[in-house]
Amino acid sequence: MGVLVLNASMEPLHTVSVPHAVRMLVRRVAEIHEADTGAKFGHYPLPRVVRLVRYVVMKWRYSRPPRWSRRGVLQRDHHRCAYCGRPADTVDHVLPLSRGGARTSWLNTVACCARCNAAKGSRLLDEAGLRLLVTPHAPSWFELQA
Ligand SMILES: [Zn+2]
Structure with a gap:
């Protein structure tokens, strides 16, 4: 199951694997937005949704409906x-x-x-x-x- 990545503006961007999401947390480019409180991945609660710390300009396909x-x-x-x-x-x-x-x-x-x-x-x-x-x-x- 993938982890949903939200832009800093809360717009969904894409999904990534759990290890990828945790690397984003470690590098502090993202923060946990929603986590599975019953589970852990290393020191982190298992992320379900992470939010980018800085706004990134959306690629065209995500800005379209x-x-x-x-x-x-x-x-x-x-x-x-x-x-x-x-x-x-x-x-x-x-x-x-x-x-x-x-x-x-x-x-x-x-x-x-x-x-x-x-x-x-x-x-x-x-x-x-x-x-x-x-x-x-x-x-x-x-x-x-x-
Ligand atoms: Zn009706």
């Missing part, structure tokens, strides 16, 4: 239906695909419960009498981490 995925939409919306707030396990296209909505856009997809999804069908929000409780957005890497 994560790629769209169904799972990512559910995670971003905390598995809550965007229309009624109940537990959700489906993804709804706000502007339906049949009306030209984008299939894999963070901005056109929300977590949705089966009931609201069936009620909405391929209608627009106004037509279905539904309102969004959240504003769809491209998630940060951090939002999709947990």
Whole structure:
């Protein structure tokens, strides 16, 4: 299992091995952000997340939003239906695909419960009498981490 490395600004950068993370602690380039208190690696509590002491300029791929995925939409919306707030396990296209909505856009997809999804069908929000409780957005890497 890898150790997540956060930038000094708390943005996730990448994961490294436990020995690598401990070397970063020894060299004082990183500090422990979260550790497994029940376990040790040498003198250190077993790190789960470490944070860089100094800010490093993010490489381009980390400054871009994560790629769209169904799972990512559910995670971003905390598995809550965007229309009624109940537990959700489906993804709804706000502007339906049949009306030209984008299939894999963070901005056109929300977590949705089966009931609201069936009620909405391929209608627009106004037509279905539904309102969004959240504003769809491209998630940060951090939002999709947990
Ligand atoms: Zn719902």
